[in-house]
Amino acid sequence: MTTTLILCDCLGSMQPDPKVMETVGELRCTRVHTSLCQDQIDRAAALVDKGNVMIACGQEARVFADLAEDIGAPEPRFVDLRDRAGWSDEAAQAGPKMAALVAEALLPPLEVRQLDLNSDGQCLILGPAETALAAAADLAGELAVTVLLDPDEAAEADLPNGHEFEVVAGRLTRASGGFGAFEVTIDALQMLVAGGRGARRFTPPRDGGQSRCDLILDLSGTTPLFAHGRDGYLRADPRHPPAVARATIQAAGMVGSFEKPLYTVTEPALCAHSRARITGCTRCIDACATGAIAPDGDHVRVDPLVCMGCGGCHAVCPSGAIGFAAPDFGTITRRLDTLARAYRGAGGTAPRLLVHDSGFGPEMIGLAARFGRGLPADVIPFEVPSLTIFGHAEMLAALAAGFAGVEVLLAPASERGLIGAQADLARTISGRSAAITLIDVDDPDRLSDTLYAARAPDLPEPLDRPIAARGSRRQVARMAARALHGLPDAPPPAPIALPM
Ligand code: SF4
Numbered sequence: 001m002t003t004t005l006i007l008c009d010c011l012g013s014m015q016p017d018p019k020v021m022e023t024v025g026e027l028r029c030t031r032v033h034t035s036l037c038q039d040q041i042d043r044a045a046a047l048v049d050k051g052n053v054m055i056a057c058g059q060e061a062r063v064f065a066d067l068a069e070d071i072g073a074p075e076p077r078f079v080d081l082r083d084r085a086g087w088s089d090e091a092a093q094a095g096p097k098m099a100a101l102v103a104e105a106l107l108p109p110l111e112v113r114q115l116d117l118n119s120d121g122q123c124l125i126l127g128p129a130e131t132a133l134a135a136a137a138d139l140a141g142e143l144a145v146t147v148l149l150d151p152d153e154a155a156e157a158d159l160p161n162g163h164e165f166e167v168v169a170g171r172l173t174r175a176s177g178g179f180g181a182f183e184v185t186i187d188a189l190q191m192l193v194a195g196g197r198g199a200r201r202f203t204p205p206r207d208g209g210q211s212r213c214d215l216i217l218d219l220s221g222t223t224p225l226f227a228h229g230r231d232g233y234l235r236a237d238p239r240h241p242p243a244v245a246r247a248t249i250q251a252a253g254m255v256g257s258f259e260k261p262l263y264t265v266t267e268p269a270l271c272a273h274s275r276a277r278i279t280g281c282t283r284c285i286d287a288c289a290t291g292a293i294a295p296d297g298d299h300v301r302v303d304p305l306v307c308m309g310c311g312g313c314h315a316v317c318p319s320g321a322i323g324f325a326a327p328d329f330g331t332i333t334r335r336l337d338t339l340a341r342a343y344r345g346a347g348g349t350a351p352r353l354l355v356h357d358s359g360f361g362p363e364m365i366g367l368a369a370r371f372g373r374g375l376p377a378d379v380i381p382f383e384v385p386s387l388t389i390f391g392h393a394e395m396l397a398a399l400a401a402g403f404a405g406v407e408v409l410l411a412p413a414s415e416r417g418l419i420g421a422q423a424d425l426a427r428t429i430s431g432r433s434a435a436i437t438l439i440d441v442d443d444p445d446r447l448s449d450t451l452y453a454a455r456a457p458d459l460p461e462p463l464d465r466p467i468a469a470r471g472s473r474r475q476v477a478r479m480a481a482r483a484l485h486g487l488p489d490a491p492p493p494a495p496i497a498l499p500m
């Protein structure tokens with residue numbers, strides 16, 4: 001079914017070429033508008049009302065989505081051609097890249113399985129008495145709040161007389177679980193005595209108190225309970241009132257039913273964790289910073305409550321027993337193939353792939369485009385939720401699909417060691433060491449300069465006969481490697497060696 005691409009040149013600041021984009025097929029472009037989100041909003045409404053439209057604007061997606069809702073039309077899809085292609089020193093040559101980005105945006109939306117999470121609003125607040133009690137008073141109308149105070153401070157604190165929320169004293173020694181199912185252990189636990197005259201008193205302390213809660217609001221300002229974050233665990237520095245207010249407001253909304261993506265899938269039959277009680281492989285366990293992976297007999301098990309979706313396990317697993325599902329590997333390779341084919345189909349020759357995360361990457365690209373040189377015309381941005389999901393198999397698949405190079409834009413919090421090891425592996429397997437680069441800059445201008453400088457003729461030529469590799473990561477890595485070395489089609493993958 002033909003999709004209508006509604007074009008806008010953003011107040012004349014770029015020149016999208018409808019003819020080049022229509023090389024994608026199944027696509028009809030409108031004329032180029034110039035102020036679709038404001039002066040021409042009526043025109044936008046008329047087009048959106050016809051359904052099956054895509055709007056070439058990322059910045060004002062919210063405006064158009066609201067417009068569609070107001071007129072009872074299906075929500076349009078969006079593609080950002082401006083920051084990623086149109087605002088560039090090489091905008092005049094960016095047609096093939098725009099076609100590629102449109103083709104990618106036309107792919108079916110990703111469907112990710114979700115985990116249902118339920119929160120009854122049981123909230124544990126940690127922190128100094130003044131801050132924690134104030135937050136508890138604010139949240140008491142929304143959540144069932146318990147404040148945990150340090151025993152020394154609790155003895156001196158000005159405690160409330162009412163029953164709006166609970167106050168206990170003690171020291172939290174252990175926390176596990178996740179949103180909707182936290183478990184905590186508290187030593188020196190003291191409960192507040194209800195009756196009596198004079199200052200409020202606590203029961204005698206006892207160690208090893210156990211409790212459960214749905215969320216934790218940590219206003220202690222000390223070492224986080226979960227170094228790599230956890231759904232349902234909110235933190236704010238008590239010396240920073242706006243941060244405390246933000247976390248408190250966020251906590252207030254965390255009651256009811258929620259969904260969390262199921263980031264990983266496992267295939268126990270492929271797992272080489274152990275046999276006959278001899279441990280063979282612990283790579284995913286070692287790579288998982290959140291501690292979500294644990295041995296489960298001969299295999300491993302991922303706790304979906306704890307998993308934060310970094311994809312590190314998927315990148316290091318040698319057997320394909322653990323995979324990433326949001327997006328899955330097949331979706332990644334389909335996107336790569338679609339981008340490369342559409343780029344070539346629109347007359348481009350040697351595209352480079354710029355892999356970036358979903359936070360730092362768009363910000364850098366947006367700033368480079370707005371205030372600097374933007375991206376070169378041959379650089380196609382490729383967003384992934386976490387850079388660690390783009391391992392050596394994905395890099396090889398990109399080269400085999402016809403990309404001349406793969407550049408990975410590291411974010412400040414990226415796992416540099418893991419990503420670097422995957423890049424080294426891809427360089428070794430592909431034999432194209434210059435084709436895979438990690439970019440570690442935090443200045444948008446330096447990003448542009450690096451990308452403009454690192455291009456052909458330094459890069460190897462892309463494959464003459466690109467392949468759309470399909471299958472598991474191991475199969476694709478093998479097929480891609482053979483294609484990159486000019487060998488005939490790959491044989492079926494060899495069985496993995498298990499410990500005896
Ligand atoms: S995706 Fe990341 S957090 Fe989740 S299990 Fe794998 S390594 Fe751990």
Ligand code: SF4
Nearest residue numbers: 271272281284317321
């Ligand atoms: S890395 Fe893969 S093979 Fe090794 S223990 Fe984890 S899931 Fe099993």
